[in-house]
Amino acid sequence: MPLLAIVYFSISGTTESLAHAVARGADGIAHVALCRITGDDIVSGRFQNESLLETIDRASAVAFGSPTYMGGAAAQFKAFADASSDRWTQQRWANKFAAGFTAGALAGGDQLHTLTYFSILAAQHGMLWCGLDIPGGEDPSGRNRLGSQLGLATHLVGGLLPQSDVSTAEYLGQRLAATASRNG
Numbered sequence: 001m002p003l004l005a006i007v008y009f010s011i012s013g014t015t016e017s018l019a020h021a022v023a024r025g026a027d028g029i030a031h032v033a034l035c036r037i038t039g040d041d042i043v044s045g046r047f048q049n050e051s052l053l054e055t056i057d058r059a060s061a062v063a064f065g066s067p068t069y070m071g072g073a074a075a076q077f078k079a080f081a082d083a084s085s086d087r088w089t090q091q092r093w094a095n096k097f098a099a100g101f102t103a104g105a106l107a108g109g110d111q112l113h114t115l116t117y118f119s120i121l122a123a124q125h126g127m128l129w130c131g132l133d134i135p136g137g138e139d140p141s142g143r144n145r146l147g148s149q150l151g152l153a154t155h156l157v158g159g160l161l162p163q164s165d166v167s168t169a170e171y172l173g174q175r176l177a178a179t180a181s182r183n184g
């Protein structure tokens with residue numbers, strides 16, 4: 001089975017719930033490594049968790065996750081991305097499959113910008129992007145509620161993560177793992 005690395009940052013737990021949903025979706029198709037970026041990984045402004053980067057070195061697929069903060073990925077996620085520049089030089093992550101997920105407070109809280117950033121990060125590394133093949137508003141079970149086909153975008157409704165978005169995250173994990181498995 002391929003290895004799926006789920007690399008994410010979360011403070012209040014929403015993005016972490018999504019990361020676990022992505023992992024559930026990949027269950028039985030890929031081995032999963034949940035890689036949570038923490039504040040302690042960042043020393044003097046630089047991401048220094050080499051073992052997390054080495055987990056990605058071994059993975060066939062990577063899911064990037066971050067809350068949307070001020071219209072983009074959280075600074076802690078960006079510190080991780082910046083630390084991947086040595087790998088970029090040698091294109092060490094080329095041809096891995098990649099996908100992204102993000103949460104915001106608002107339905108239109110600029111989550112698209114975070115997903116766009118994830119896809120550009122993947123492109124910089126020569127990775128192959130895996131989006132959502134669920135047309136928004138057309139799925140009988142309501143997945144891809146916000147109609148975001150670049151990746152999973154969500155926001156809390158009444159303080160809760162909608163079940164349809166959790167299901168969308170599970171599907172994204174399943175799709176990413178199956179793509180890596182088929183092409184491994």
Ligand SMILES: Cc1cc2nc3c(=O)[nH]c(=O)nc-3n(C[C@H](O)[C@H](O)[C@H](O)COP(=O)(O)O)c2cc1C
Pocket residue numbers: 009010011012013014015016067068069070071072103104105106107108109110111155156
């Ligand atoms: C500093 C900061 C900036 C934020 N900026 C945005 C934003 O631009 N758009 C948005 O929809 N939500 C924004 N939020 C809300 C978070 O994205 C939201 O609470 C998210 O669910 C937090 O994820 P977490 O529970 O994984 O930490 C912001 C929150 C913080 C603390």
